[in-house]
Amino acid sequence: MSEAIIKTENLTRTFGNFIAVDNITFDVKPGEIFGFLGANGAGKTTAMKMLTGLLKPSSGKALVSGKDVYTETEGIKKSIGYMSQKFSLYDDLTVDENIRFYGGIYGIPHAELSHKVSRVVDSVGLNEVRKKLVASLPLGWKQKLAFSISILHNPAIVFLDEPTGGVDPITRRQFWESIYEASNNGITVFVTTHYMDEAEYCDRVSIMVDGKIEALDTPDGLRQTYSTQSIEEVFITLARSAKRGGT
Amino acid sequence: MNAFSGFVIKEFKQIYRDRRTLLVLFGMPVIMVLLFGFAIRNEVSSARIAVLDHSKDEVTRSIIQQIAASGSFELAGYVTSYDEIEPLFRKGAIKEVVVFEANFERNLTRDGTANIQIITDATDPNLANLLQAYTSRIIQDYTTSLNQEEQIQQKAGIRPAVRMMYNPELRSVNLFVPGLIAVILMLISTLMTSISITREKEMGNMEILLVSPLKPYHIIIGKVLPYLVLSVVNVISILILADLVFGVPFEGSYILFFLQAMLFIVTALSLGVFISTVANNQQTAMMISLAGLLLPTVLLSGFIFPVASMPEVLQWISHVIPAKWFLIIVRDIMLKGSGLAFLWEETLILMGITLFFIGLSLKKFNVRLQ
Amino acid sequence: MPIVQINQLYKTFGNIEALTGIDIRIEEGELFGFIGPDGAGKTTLFRTLTSLLVPDSGSVSVLGLDVVRDYKKIRPLLGYMPGRFSLYQDLSVEENMRFFASVFGTTIEENYELVRPIYHQLEPFKKRLAGNLSGGMKQKLALSCALIHKPELLLLDEPSTGVDAVSRKELWEMLGVLKEGGMSIIVSTPYMDEAKLCDRIALMQDGQILQVDTPARIVSSFGRPLLGVKSASKYKLIRSLKQYPHVYSVHPFGEYTHYTDRRDHPDPESLKAYLRNCGLDDITIKEIQPDIEDSFVELLTKEKAYV
Numbered sequence: 001m002s003e004a005i006i007k008t009e010n011l012t013r014t015f016g017n018f019i020a021v022d023n024i025t026f027d028v029k030p031g032e033i034f035g036f037l038g039a040n041g042a043g044k045t046t047a048m049k050m051l052t053g054l055l056k057p058s059s060g061k062a063l064v065s066g067k068d069v070y071t072e073t074e075g076i077k078k079s080i081g082y083m084s085q086k087f088s089l090y091d092d093l094t095v096d097e098n099i100r101f102y103g104g105i106y107g108i109p110h111a112e113l114s115h116k117v118s119r120v121v122d123s124v125g126l127n128e129v130r131k132k133l134v135a136s137l138p139l140g141w142k143q144k145l146a147f148s149i150s151i152l153h154n155p156a157i158v159f160l161d162e163p164t165g166g167v168d169p170i171t172r173r174q175f176w177e178s179i180y181e182a183s184n185n186g187i188t189v190f191v192t193t194h195y196m197d198e199a200e201y202c203d204r205v206s207i208m209v210d211g212k213i214e215a216l217d218t219p220d221g222l223r224q225t226y227s228t229q230s231i232e233e234v235f236i237t238l239a240r241s242a243k244r245g246g247t
Numbered sequence: 248m249n250a251f252s253g254f255v256i257k258e259f260k261q262i263y264r265d266r267r268t269l270l271v272l273f274g275m276p277v278i279m280v281l282l283f284g285f286a287i288r289n290e291v292s293s294a295r296i297a298v299l300d301h302s303k304d305e306v307t308r309s310i311i312q313q314i315a316a317s318g319s320f321e322l323a324g325y326v327t328s329y330d331e332i333e334p335l336f337r338k339g340a341i342k343e344v345v346v347f348e349a350n351f352e353r354n355l356t357r358d359g360t361a362n363i364q365i366i367t368d369a370t371d372p373n374l375a376n377l378l379q380a381y382t383s384r385i386i387q388d389y390t391t392s393l394n395q396e397e398q399i400q401q402k403a404g405i406r407p408a409v410r411m412m413y414n415p416e417l418r419s420v421n422l423f424v425p426g427l428i429a430v431i432l433m434l435i436s437t438l439m440t441s442i443s444i445t446r447e448k449e450m451g452n453m454e455i456l457l458v459s460p461l462k463p464y465h466i467i468i469g470k471v472l473p474y475l476v477l478s479v480v481n482v483i484s485i486l487i488l489a490d491l492v493f494g495v496p497f498e499g500s501y502i503l504f505f506l507q508a509m510l511f512i513v514t515a516l517s518l519g520v521f522i523s524t525v526a527n528n529q530q531t532a533m534m535i536s537l538a539g540l541l542l543p544t545v546l547l548s549g550f551i552f553p554v555a556s557m558p559e560v561l562q563w564i565s566h567v568i569p570a571k572w573f574l575i576i577v578r579d580i581m582l583k584g585s586g587l588a589f590l591w592e593e594t595l596i597l598m599g600i601t602l603f604f605i606g607l608s609l610k611k612f613n614v615r616l617q
Numbered sequence: 618m619p620i621v622q623i624n625q626l627y628k629t630f631g632n633i634e635a636l637t638g639i640d641i642r643i644e645e646g647e648l649f650g651f652i653g654p655d656g657a658g659k660t661t662l663f664r665t666l667t668s669l670l671v672p673d674s675g676s677v678s679v680l681g682l683d684v685v686r687d688y689k690k691i692r693p694l695l696g697y698m699p700g701r702f703s704l705y706q707d708l709s710v711e712e713n714m715r716f717f718a719s720v721f722g723t724t725i726e727e728n729y730e731l732v733r734p735i736y737h738q739l740e741p742f743k744k745r746l747a748g749n750l751s752g753g754m755k756q757k758l759a760l761s762c763a764l765i766h767k768p769e770l771l772l773l774d775e776p777s778t779g780v781d782a783v784s785r786k787e788l789w790e791m792l793g794v795l796k797e798g799g800m801s802i803i804v805s806t807p808y809m810d811e812a813k814l815c816d817r818i819a820l821m822q823d824g825q826i827l828q829v830d831t832p833a834r835i836v837s838s839f840g841r842p843l844l845g846v847k848s849a850s851k852y853k854l855i856r857s858l859k860q861y862p863h864v865y866s867v868h869p870f871g872e873y874t875h876y877t878d879r880r881d882h883p884d885p886e887s888l889k890a891y892l893r894n895c896g897l898d899d900i901t902i903k904e905i906q907p908d909i910e911d912s913f914v915e916l917l918t919k920e921k922a923y924v
Contacts, residue, residue, distance in 0.1 A: 040751070180851050450706075451699055452703045
């Protein structure tokens, strides 16, 4: 069995008296599509910030790509990709300029950059609009572009924070197809989402409630364990017993 | 409880709960009055001067003593030649040099004239003028008293006697306080009202209010009422401060003053409402209020810089700035004790501007989202 | 009498065509849903119905009144909950309710029975500032405030967006209760699974209505037999299916990929053989019933060319 690419052990984060993330332990396998689910306030975002090196844990251990989240945050940041909810694209730059900009940030050598830019533009099918401002693109295209940019530097893991808000079902599926492609190329995908049906696209899913991981399994496994037809129902069962979030 | 009173109560609650802004709204006038009163002055006190006395006789010594004792000047020292003067100016050690010619007293008694040269550092022309004026006046007073004592015949023809009416001490705080009232009223009434209304729009609450029995004028008046109250409180506190701390005179009728203040408050409020009809979010409202209104008011209304010394174009522009008219009214009431008989023109103009903006706001207030 | 009647409604903002030729008729007592993604025109439509926007052309009548001419009469009769809840964050739960009640010339007590199922969950928090409530609680408060004056028509624009799954479920349970009490409700939502809970739905995309019908009939009008295909590697599976000569559509749907065939009767066995040839293993193929999302996806594919 290959070494886990994300490994956490009793990972905890407190803010004063409030325990945002409560002793979570889990592994993510390389090349996996891992779905990280949970209600608002459950601790998802805090956990993700710790894994991406943005927040230091209060206690516990975590290794991302073999690097320690306490001491090697810079190394972690270099080896991961990140796509935020708002896509992190610059509306007043063109498609080309955005790719070039992020390429520069990720340290892609100048010589390679042009080539990479063309490749991304081709793969996402944005050839016609590469000189257009991102603000003029429809939501679905922005999403595709943002994803391609997040894996521009071939990171081992890419973190996606609620990437599919508001788009139509077809665009959403096309997006998941590109996630499948990335996963097929060996990139591990760590995605948070509140669309429970998207949990079905993942290889494995974890559900956070009140800072703890209450369930972790394949979608199929979860449905069988909780005898439900859908992940949404699993979620509701778990969330109903939550003390946080409802008030 | 009907719709309107419910609305007004909500507004008061919201403002009251925003403690930080409340602090600013009440504290700012106090701070501004103190600031302008104590720190920012146009008058002179303890300007450093030097003296180049070629004569060194009794008369020159008397004059120098008068100058030093005037309270406006601080005698920094004596120089012995013209060459020493410029380095002192360059260093900024002194602002003025008074030069007495040789044989001053003898010339005065024998010929009836003697020459004094007043050299001032004019990098700040306003200050230079003031210093020259002060110095000249001191010398003038001395000469007059000397004449009376020793019947020295004067060869000079016309000598103007200067008298500063209404503000004999030329205190700048008397200039500023009325202006401050106008500026602060603009700030609170215009800025805060426009922000308050656009905040409703920004938060999406305006949508719900519109789709309800509340009428547009209910909404406007409800928004405006708390800031009216606040403004009145602020006017009172400024007046009290100005009187107690700075001794700014109040010669005229308090009733007339408050009526005029209310008029100006309504002007400022209607401007605030008008801005909110053209701005869609708080930032825009704030920018328009500050850059488009407050700044011209401070610069062009006569608050600090006299309108009369502005280029003609700007003087024309200042005609449309409501604060300009209010400043005339308020200064006249406070410092001159003028009554409505002298102020009816300005009052009418202010009323006209107010009605214009009220009408415009009502017309532009959108009962829809576009 | 229809509670809403829209004929050929057009609305453009600058060069964005928000609504193009909307025709719809909604009956009294219906729980009607507008389903569609962001940018479909749902909010523009709602704002037109509540008389906040004026149509460029076409006619819109609500409760028998014209939204342009008679807007003053319509507004007090509506209960409107715009997106983002629009509560007063710095007023308490109770103060919000009291305010909205007074604005409509009523009191909390007068129509308490109507809002009780929802409001009683908030009552323990009635002194709390609205800004300090969770998303689900804000949603309930906004709904209570929209109902407090006993409107004739309830319009909820994306009431469940940004709210956790449990609260979403509770909201729809409440809507069901209200409907049973005779309330006419128009809702918009991007969530397909909520569509099933409406009496009738209109599928919207890019300012147009693709179809209006009961959820059941929309699903049954799905043109083709639907197959669900499962295999170990999703990516390879999708690629292979897309290259199958008889393919009509392939869409990932989670564990199973949904596949439709160009032929009237697809051949699962030969499909399986083809896939095995492509190097896939552990293949399962079964016939599945389409649901709303499949219908929507099918309609969309017909309407637009996708990159």
